Amino acid sequence: MTFQKVVQVLTVVNNFRLNSRHFIIDLHAPSPLPNILPGQFAQVLVDDSPSTFLRRPFSIHSVDFGNNTFRLLIQIKGEGTRHLSKLKPGDSLDAIYPLGNAFSLPLTKDVLLVGGGCGVAPLLFLSQFLNQNYVRPTILVGFRTKEEVSEIEAYEKYGNVLITTDDGTEGEKGLVVDHSIFQKERLPFKKIYCCGPDAMMKAVAKIARMHRIDCEVSLENTMACGFGVCLCCITPTDKGNERVCVEGPVFNESRLRW
Amino acid sequence: MTFQKVVQVLTVVNNFRLNSRHFIIDLHAPSPLPNILPGQFAQVLVDDSPSTFLRRPFSIHSVDFGNNTFRLLIQIKGEGTRHLSKLKPGDSLDAIYPLGNAFSLPLTKDVLLVGGGCGVAPLLFLSQFLNQNYVRPTILVGFRTKEEVSEIEAYEKYGNVLITTDDGTEGEKGLVVDHSIFQKERLPFKKIYCCGPDAMMKAVAKIARMHRIDCEVSLENTMACGFGVCLCCITPTDKGNERVCVEGPVFNESRLRW
Amino acid sequence: MKNLSVNIAGLHFKNPVTTASGTFGYGDEFLDFIDLSRLGGIFVKAVTGKNRDGNAYPRMAETSSGMLNSVGLQNKGIDHFCREIYPRIRHFDTHMIVNVSGSTVEEYIEVAERINELEMIPAIELNISCPNVKLGGMAFGTVPAMAAEVTSEVRKVYKKVLMVKLSPNVTSIGDLAKAVVDGGADVITLINTLLGMAIDAERRRPVLSTITGGLSGPAIKPIALRMVWQTHKAVRVPIIGLGGIMNATDAIEFILAGASAIQVGTANFIDPSVSVKIVDGIEAYLDRHKINNVSDLVGALRTE
Amino acid sequence: MKNLSVNIAGLHFKNPVTTASGTFGYGDEFLDFIDLSRLGGIFVKAVTGKNRDGNAYPRMAETSSGMLNSVGLQNKGIDHFCREIYPRIRHFDTHMIVNVSGSTVEEYIEVAERINELEMIPAIELNISCPNVKLGGMAFGTVPAMAAEVTSEVRKVYKKVLMVKLSPNVTSIGDLAKAVVDGGADVITLINTLLGMAIDAERRRPVLSTITGGLSGPAIKPIALRMVWQTHKAVRVPIIGLGGIMNATDAIEFILAGASAIQVGTANFIDPSVSVKIVDGIEAYLDRHKINNVSDLVGALRTE
């Protein structure tokens, strides 16, 4: 295994819908996968239509090094993701990966993972990785509605799963930050990993700060290149403007000037 | 049947290769076909890739009014035609049709049709139409090589077929104008219809003029709109610059200032 | 029911969707495809003093998300327009606006004077920006003083709504806009095409007979939007915006940037019914955003 | 074996393919993807006098066949460049050329003087055309007299090959080109980005934090080609052409229009190995057309 970034034509081995807005795509590489860590992402070339001129970034959802495949979990947003949702087994997909930094290994076993929407994508790979390092996290995942709740069994293999839905049709009702787990005076966690919409991550980071819990978030700024040369994806940090695609996407929330 | 132009989403019912460069596509309309005459064409929307921003024009190769279908014969040239060659039955295709004028009805039974390359496309429909009007034409078709000779049986239903191939692997060797039929001192035709590359049509028109035979050619200028508003497709005629997509594509060669 | 109407320099348009000169003929070529009365207006092909043959073939090159043209104002001249075309189009139930072109100030004046007499033409659009004629045209459109001059000369003879269409091939669109407003323009239309070029690498030749030509289509939309926005900041007259509009979202963007109405150009070639779809799409946008009058969106970009 | 080398103002380039400033970092981000020594040269990201944070996020908007950026010259300044970056990149086996930017003539001079001392940097490219800085930048690039002044001031202190990169946001690119040649430019690079704008219709806001930004990508290729052609007619210095080059055919088109070398910009984002593919593609073109020297193609467009 190398740490090199590659630009490669991958083969779609599987593409299935989780629900009306989300799908999972399994990709097979023509050669052994480079080393990939949880939190890293791939830049995918959609096609050559004018509205998808640039690549689209997606977190690595899980990896099967033995079979040279990895998985993406994608939410349909616009042209690009709609087109990807139609790929069939056997189709090819051009991707640059692995990109970006990764979640850091926790120095504690009291770990909470918080994900919302397609922000859950990197958390499955992270849970798996934590398990391999003898950590069994609590995993709090938020969905819009029951229909969108998915992959719970996969998460349950690696940790204790809590669910919220916006409409209360499954798990607790409300946003992830409304979950009763956060109502306690002292939270039983020393590390939080969080990924989801900006507003959600800010709310979780605020809770973490209040409770003095170390918290890492994974940002989803818009990107042109994805490998550090265009300087389009920056976020202000304690070191000035840093690139989300190289210095991130994972940042300790304490370093961000949101 | 109306004479109206329509912009319609058609369904591909068939798409098959004639040889490595040519294919035939059958299209089914959602409603009874408008009236279509031989020589008219359709403007087809390829997809929304940047290199096929504009529609592509193709002659109507044949029509089946009973089944609301018509057929295109297409030669692979660039992006657009390559993409069309991959359409599968059930796919949809957006087309504006019927466009342009048509070949005129001959005032004689001594008719010669000359086609080269994908220029044969409108001639099948024309032969069929001539037959319905009790004319059995001579049909001279030129191909690059034996492998590309195709649909001869279809033409033979409507007329007497002569063949040339550039390399002499079938029929007479050479270009269509090299065919022995043109070597006679007096040609047994009073009307020629011709469609193919510019150079070929000019050569045929020259022969026709020499023998004082009335000759209609079908031009293939590049088009933006296809229905007369952009003025991009013009050709100089005795009436000034005329639009190939409206006043043409069929012109009497005597009117052209090539 | 949403109110899609806009008032432009005293002229009432039933909606802000019009079609661009040179891309819509005289309207009648579209009768098979759409109901013209659903449009706010139609800008007909450029009319000049005398008959013009235009440039030689080839006049068109496809480019990434756009096209180049070098038609060069082919038309049969003002006499023919008044005699043959006007009677044919005067009864269309939408504003028929004539795009006026020329090679000299005198030619602009001549054409404008004649059109002033045509009862059913409520406005002209001075095309001082066509890149495809050798004399005049482009030059008028890129030098503020000349643009002001041709505008004020035409203003003297033309009594109805005077629109001036600007060229984007300039350093400062705001300066041009100010010049023609000073010259007496009631309305500014922008943008015309950007000067571009296409080369056939295999044949090592230019694709167009004229070597360069005018670029249109979605490729130029970001430039057009920027110029509409800059013009909206520079002058107070109403703006008609265009350049690469393909759908209702594009149209809304131009309106937000400051356009009181929009023109659909190259998109007509790809879908001859697109203009009417844009009318419907704007209505749907107003519904979704609970806005009653489209005019409330004009220049309503939030930049704070 | 075809001869792909070109001589530009005395500098020998192993081939005409270089990479555009701001799209290739300092080259090292591409080490995983390509062998840098296969390139004719690398134009590194703009260097200014002092550290600059650049503009606020969002800095990017995708457009039809292109993108807008408003990075705004983010870099750590000339000191940092000399100390940290130069030692890291000086051994790359290709021409490392520095893109020099500033807000004042003094700042350009300061940076150029410092780079003059760096042995392994054979040339600078004066960026008088970046649309994304408030002071200077754009202004220098659009007024011939100012463009000439900054060029001649830098010429006094910079002894190696002086390239000047022009802005396309002007009425007459030929006038600009002549001005900088008069000012002492050895080479002209063009084009930089076109000023554009993107609007999010749903949120009724500009997409970019700076409202407007620079348009790049295949959308602008026709405009870039036209400007290279016009510049080739206007001045006799070598031209480095760019703007929307995605493949070898595009590169050949620029060379035919008059460019002695080309730069690959936005295309690097879509395929980080594209520059090397373009080198191979040019070689294949020479083979197919039985041409021995790529330099025979420079300006070889047939227009008769």
Ligand SMILES: Cc1cc2nc3c(=O)[nH]c(=O)nc-3n(C[C@H](O)[C@H](O)[C@H](O)COP(=O)(O)OP(=O)(O)OC[C@H]3O[C@@H](n4cnc5c(N)ncnc54)[C@H](O)[C@@H]3O)c2cc1C
């Ligand atoms: C590091 C990183 C990892 C990501 N991982 C995943 C993932 O695992 N699964 C997943 O589904 N998505 C992920 N995303 C987001 C994903 O890249 C976008 O949803 C996708 O690019 C949208 O493409 P589109 O063509 O469908 O939408 P577009 O047509 O491009 O856009 C549709 C709408 O979404 C908005 N939008 C698009 N991209 C972004 C963005 N990055 N930030 C904010 N708004 C945006 C647009 O402004 C527009 O309103 C990730 C993004 C980043 C930067």
Ligand SMILES: Cc1cc2nc3c(=O)[nH]c(=O)nc-3n(C[C@H](O)[C@H](O)[C@H](O)COP(=O)(O)OP(=O)(O)OC[C@H]3O[C@@H](n4cnc5c(N)ncnc54)[C@H](O)[C@@H]3O)c2cc1C
């Ligand atoms: C009225 C009319 C009827 C036609 N009927 C048929 C038909 O029945 N069957 C058929 O196969 N083709 C027909 N054509 C030609 C067909 O439209 C083009 O081959 C097609 O548009 C090429 O599209 P593309 O995207 O594959 O090629 P592109 O990528 O657009 O072009 C590939 C190459 O072909 C050249 N080219 C493309 N179009 C033309 C043209 N119209 N004239 C000259 N050179 C051109 C380009 O310059 C380029 O070098 C017709 C054209 C017209 C105007």
Ligand SMILES: Cc1cc2nc3c(=O)[nH]c(=O)nc-3n(C[C@H](O)[C@H](O)[C@H](O)COP(=O)(O)O)c2cc1C
């Ligand atoms: C084929 C063609 C012909 C045109 N003719 C004219 C014209 O006669 N007068 C004019 O003012 N503009 C003319 N234009 C410019 C358009 O009206 C419009 O300004 C330009 O195409 C940009 O808009 P678009 O991108 O929506 O097409 C023409 C454009 C095209 C493509």
Ligand SMILES: Cc1cc2nc3c(=O)[nH]c(=O)nc-3n(C[C@H](O)[C@H](O)[C@H](O)COP(=O)(O)O)c2cc1C
């Ligand atoms: C993200 C980005 C950053 C850029 N930064 C610079 C820069 O620092 N200096 C400069 O002269 N040009 C800069 N440019 C302009 C490019 O060098 C180039 O001139 C322009 O993008 C057109 O070429 P292209 O279409 O091939 O990208 C930048 C372009 C992009 C897209």
Ligand code: FES
């Ligand atoms: S996306 Fe280009 S630097 Fe991050």
Ligand code: FES
């Ligand atoms: S293609 Fe537009 S007029 Fe003929």
